[in-house]
Amino acid sequence: MVDITQPAHLRRAFSIYDKKIRAIVYQAGLVVSLAVVVTAIAIQTVSNMRQRGIPLTFDFWNQTAGFQINQTLIPYDTLSSYGQAFWVGVANTLLVSALGILLATILGFLIGISRLSHNWIVAKVATSYVEVIRNIPLLLQLLFWYNAVLKPLPAPKASIALPGGIYLNNRGIILPAVEFHAGAALVGMAIVAAAAFATAFSAYASGVQNRTGKQLPVLVVHLLLLTGLPLVAYVGAGSPWSFTYPELRGFNFRGGQQIYPEFAALLIGLSVYTASFVAEIVRGGIQAVSKGQTEAAHALGLPKGKTLRLVVVPQALRIIIPPLTSQYLNLIKNSSLAVFIGYPDLVQVFAGSVLNQTGAAVQVMAITLVVYLVISLITSAAMNAFNLRFALVER
Amino acid sequence: MTTTLPVTPAFHHEYVPATPPPSDIRPNAVTWARTNLFSSPFSCLLTVCFTGLAVWLVSQFLSFALFNAVWSGDSEACRANPDGACWSFIRAKLNYLQYGAYPATERWRADLTQVIGVVLIAWLLWRNAPRRNTAALLFFGVYPIVGFTLLRGVEAIGLPVIDTTLWGGMMITLLMSVVGIVFSLPLGVVLALGRRSELPMVKAVCVFYIEVVRGVPFITVLFMANFMMPLFVPEALTPDRLLRPMIATALFSAAYMAEVVRAGLQAIPKGQYEGAQSLGIGYFTMMRLIILPQALTIVIPGIVSTFIGLFKDTTLVAIVGIADFLRAVETARIDPNWAGPTISSTGYLFAAIIYWFFCFGMSRYSQSVERHLARGHKS
Numbered sequence: 001m002v003d004i005t006q007p008a009h010l011r012r013a014f015s016i017y018d019k020k021i022r023a024i025v026y027q028a029g030l031v032v033s034l035a036v037v038v039t040a041i042a043i044q045t046v047s048n049m050r051q052r053g054i055p056l057t058f059d060f061w062n063q064t065a066g067f068q069i070n071q072t073l074i075p076y077d078t079l080s081s082y083g084q085a086f087w088v089g090v091a092n093t094l095l096v097s098a099l100g101i102l103l104a105t106i107l108g109f110l111i112g113i114s115r116l117s118h119n120w121i122v123a124k125v126a127t128s129y130v131e132v133i134r135n136i137p138l139l140l141q142l143l144f145w146y147n148a149v150l151k152p153l154p155a156p157k158a159s160i161a162l163p164g165g166i167y168l169n170n171r172g173i174i175l176p177a178v179e180f181h182a183g184a185a186l187v188g189m190a191i192v193a194a195a196a197f198a199t200a201f202s203a204y205a206s207g208v209q210n211r212t213g214k215q216l217p218v219l220v221v222h223l224l225l226l227t228g229l230p231l232v233a234y235v236g237a238g239s240p241w242s243f244t245y246p247e248l249r250g251f252n253f254r255g256g257q258q259i260y261p262e263f264a265a266l267l268i269g270l271s272v273y274t275a276s277f278v279a280e281i282v283r284g285g286i287q288a289v290s291k292g293q294t295e296a297a298h299a300l301g302l303p304k305g306k307t308l309r310l311v312v313v314p315q316a317l318r319i320i321i322p323p324l325t326s327q328y329l330n331l332i333k334n335s336s337l338a339v340f341i342g343y344p345d346l347v348q349v350f351a352g353s354v355l356n357q358t359g360a361a362v363q364v365m366a367i368t369l370v371v372y373l374v375i376s377l378i379t380s381a382a383m384n385a386f387n388l389r390f391a392l393v394e395r
Numbered sequence: 396m397t398t399t400l401p402v403t404p405a406f407h408h409e410y411v412p413a414t415p416p417p418s419d420i421r422p423n424a425v426t427w428a429r430t431n432l433f434s435s436p437f438s439c440l441l442t443v444c445f446t447g448l449a450v451w452l453v454s455q456f457l458s459f460a461l462f463n464a465v466w467s468g469d470s471e472a473c474r475a476n477p478d479g480a481c482w483s484f485i486r487a488k489l490n491y492l493q494y495g496a497y498p499a500t501e502r503w504r505a506d507l508t509q510v511i512g513v514v515l516i517a518w519l520l521w522r523n524a525p526r527r528n529t530a531a532l533l534f535f536g537v538y539p540i541v542g543f544t545l546l547r548g549v550e551a552i553g554l555p556v557i558d559t560t561l562w563g564g565m566m567i568t569l570l571m572s573v574v575g576i577v578f579s580l581p582l583g584v585v586l587a588l589g590r591r592s593e594l595p596m597v598k599a600v601c602v603f604y605i606e607v608v609r610g611v612p613f614i615t616v617l618f619m620a621n622f623m624m625p626l627f628v629p630e631a632l633t634p635d636r637l638l639r640p641m642i643a644t645a646l647f648s649a650a651y652m653a654e655v656v657r658a659g660l661q662a663i664p665k666g667q668y669e670g671a672q673s674l675g676i677g678y679f680t681m682m683r684l685i686i687l688p689q690a691l692t693i694v695i696p697g698i699v700s701t702f703i704g705l706f707k708d709t710t711l712v713a714i715v716g717i718a719d720f721l722r723a724v725e726t727a728r729i730d731p732n733w734a735g736p737t738i739s740s741t742g743y744l745f746a747a748i749i750y751w752f753f754c755f756g757m758s759r760y761s762q763s764v765e766r767h768l769a770r771g772h773k774s
Contacts (some may be wrong), residue, residue: 027596034600041627048626119438120431121445135754136747137707140721144747147728235669303503329610339714351618361622369611369619376610 045362053359060358061086067353069344072259082354089349090371096266096345097332097375104269104331105324108278115283126279133153133276139337141273146265146341151260156252165245171252175245183237190233194225202224263344266335274331278324285320288314317390325383329376336372346371459737460744470733477736484738485745488727492745495563495718501548501555505566508542512573520760522767535577546570559637563718563748567637571644571709571719576702578645583652584691588682591660601653608650613708616647621715627635640712648705655697659690699761703754721746731733 049056060082068077075092076084114126133141151170154160159169165175198221204218234240257268289312297307338345339352346368355364411497415421432442463479465472473481494502514537518530562570589601608616620643625633629701634642663686671681691698713722721764727733728742 027594030600044628045623045626048630054626117441118431118434119441119445122441123447125445131755131772132751133704135751135758137710137721137750139710139713140743140750142657143721143725144743148743151734195451333612336614337711339614341719347612347614347618351615353567355618355622361626365615365619365623368615369607372612372615373607373610 003157049362055358055363058360058363060354060360060363063358065354065357069349071263071344075134082358085233085354086346086350086367089344089346092343092349093332093335093338093345093347094375096270096321096338096343097335100270100274100331101328103267104274104327107275107381108190109282110283111275112279112286115187115279116286125374130276130279131193133230134280138269139340140335142265142269142337144332145269146261150261150265156248158310159248159253165243165256167246167253167256170261171258172261173264174246174253175257176245176257177255177257179242179244181240181242183233186237186242187230187233190229194229194323197229198225207355212220222345231362260343262338262341265341266338266343266345270331270334273334274327277330281320281323281327285318288319289315314390321383321387321390325380325387328379328383330381332375333372334377403654422547435577444682459740461555462523471733473733473737478735480526480741480744481733481735481737482617482741484727484733484741487733491564492720493565495567495723497563497566498557498561502641504545504554506658508545509566512538512569513542517613530629534540534570535581539574539577542573559635562637563721564721566713567717568681568709568720571717572702572706574641575644575648575705575709579648579652579701579705580698582645582649582654584687585662586649586653588655590657600618605650605653608647609654613647613711614714616643617711619643636715637717640715640717642706644709644712648701648708651704652698655694655701656690656698659694660686662693663690693769696765699757699764705769706753706757707750720749 030100046056050052062081064078065080065082065085066218067085069085070079070122071090071092074084074087075096076088078083111126111129114122115125115130117126122308150172153168153170154171156167156171159167159174161167165176201216201221209215244255246253248254293315294307297311302311333347336347339348342348351364351368357359358364410751433439446565458479460480463476465476465479465481465483467483467486469483470481473484490499490502494505497505514532515530519527519534524530545554546557547559550556586601586605589597590605592598592601617640620639621636624639624642628634641739665687667685668681671685676684709719710721712719713725718726724742724746728739
């Protein structure tokens with residue numbers, strides 16, 4: 001009972017209607033029930049795993065994997081360990097994600113800008129693209145690219161020859177391979193030097209503009225530096241690289257760089273699908289910049305190109321970058337659909353082959369989840385840093 | 396009216412006849428084309444290129460899907476025609492694509508479940524329908540039980556039990572989506588409320604759950620459900636092979652739903668919370684009667700787009716061996732009796748049309764709701 005005639009500090013009431021006490025009770029209840037559930041699951045899992053002879057440790061990591069992986073960025077053969085197979089999967093996931101993000105961004109920006117075009121037919125074609133592509137499941141699109149487009153290509157003997165020594169067949173796309181000779185390093189150094197000069201010149205130009213208001217031709221100088229220096233080095237070193245063209249020998253091509261159909265299908269599917277979402281984000285971002293901004297810039301006498309580059313796009317990017325980040329994360333997560341068409345990404349190699357062979361479900365799934373969480377965290381941290389550069393600085 | 400004062404307006408607009416716009420901008424087909432298609436040399440170039448592209452794509456599509464397609468006949472007729480779709484293949488496989496291996500004599504049960512579902516959803520979505528909260532109660536509370544009983548069967552009431560291994564096709568896709576929708580929305584609301592809670596432990600648990608689930612691919616969640624759920628519980632309680640991906644779907648989309656609902660909660664002005672608190676009503680009553688109805692209405696478009704994502708994601712359950720619609724198309728496609736040059740393309744085209752129809756329909760509905768709400772805010 002609470003005696004309300006007493007002063008507050010003397011009441012010492014323990015009442016379930018007290019807000020603070022209720023908060024403690026609720027939270028204690030939640031923590032205790034979660035702890036009970038987790039402990040029960042852990043005990044049950046360990047006993048189930050023992051019973052079924054499933055390994056409880058990470059010993060499998062150094063055992064021989066014994067399966068083949070067709071596309072490997074890092075050394076791997078059938079004698080390699082499960083640990084090496086894991087890294088092959090991680091590298092393949094990162095490769096297809098990075099290239100997918102690049103292509104989806106380019107395609108998405110083009111389509112997003114096309115949707116806003118004053119040209120009626122351009123806008124309609126872009127709108128149809130978005131409405132068709134984003135309303136069809138990604139998996140269906142991947143299967144289409146793989147099973148209906150790339151797999152029915154002719155066998156290597158009857159390859160479709162494209163100009164430039166490129167061949168298309170059901171084993172993938174065969175490109176000429178580049179071979180570097182002695183002087184190639186010189187060209188590399190020339191590129192680095194050109195980049196350094198270009199950066200220095202930009203700093204100098206912005207200094208001049210801040211002092212005098214005069215604009216130096218930054219773009220022209222950059223172009224000259226970045227193409228001129230490497231070109232001079234290339235000629236000076238005597239054309240230090242050459243192409244080896246693929247040749248048909250027996251049933252398959254020798255030489256050249258092979259792009260596997262699984263990789264090509266996944267990359268095309270991911271880029272085409274994500275581009276439709278990127279396009280919507282870009283369109284929304286540009287439309288959200290008020291028209292007064294453009295009009296004000298024109299009133300100041302800025303030409304169309306500069307208005308876009310200096311006034312509209314920086315403000316649009318502020319709106320575009322956060323949702324773009326989540327599309328990038330979606331693309332990385334969607335690359336796990338590789339498992340359906342047999343591209344050896346992390347999920348296919350590790351949560352597929354390794355899990356099936358070792359049976360260590362808990363360990364393998366835990367590692368896979370952690371890898372995706374880490375990739376997600378790094379991507380969003382990088383995009384947030386990028387976002388800070390464009391964020392509105394308020395006084 | 397006997398006497399009327401003579402009205403002499405200061406200005407009669409009839410006195411000044413409306414001038415027609417100058418002839419060169421008068422709206423007609425030519426001026427429209429000039430402004431929208433040929434405004435500059437670059438625009439002319441784009442018009443030519445894109446018209447060519449559009450004409451080529453549409454003609455390719457039409458000739459494949461309509462003009463050169465095989466509409467009847469057997470696999471021989473399709474094999475002989477490498478230029479067009481083979482719709483007789485779809486016709487032959489239609490039952491399989493709809494129900495999978497569900498026994499033919501019991502398919503009325505699947506149909507009945509679907510009809511009930513359609514009626515309830517139509518009732519829920521039709522804005523002027525009476526007693527929509529009854530519909531919500533039926534859909535979220537009663538329908539899952541009735542639907543499961545009908546599909547699975549109970550010996551006691553004379554419905555033979557049909558094992559879930561026989562379920563398949565469009566039926567599974569719809570089932571997965573409805574289960575995902577029915578369970579992810581309430582769970583998402585709870586998670587969103589938890590995330591905005593003032594109790595630090597509750598908040599931490601919800602934030603952790605939402606962020607982790609949103610950070611991993613759906614496939615890994617399905618893998619987990621498939622491989623680990625049987626390890627988590629005693630053998631006798633092992634969930635059915637169809638139930639595992641359903642639980643995974645609901646838990647997965649709940650995290651996304653939670654973020655959508657959170658956006659709605661944040662959009663409610665503080666005055667609404669304060670007004671409710673000043674009336675002295677408790678937290679749960681306030682949320683149920685004042686905050687959530689407003690918040691959920693605002694985020695209907697977000698909820699619908701989460702549903703669209705969920706519907707598209709149901710295709711991934713094939714990875715744990717569930718024969719959903721897309722998997723049924725895959726199985727039908729590689730049937731050696733129907734092997735032919737255009738069978739794969741026909742199968743994928745058919746699947747694409749079905750999925751597109753559902754997803755586009757949902758997105759159009761959400762746009763109409765958005766416009767309706769925007770109109771409400773203007774007044």
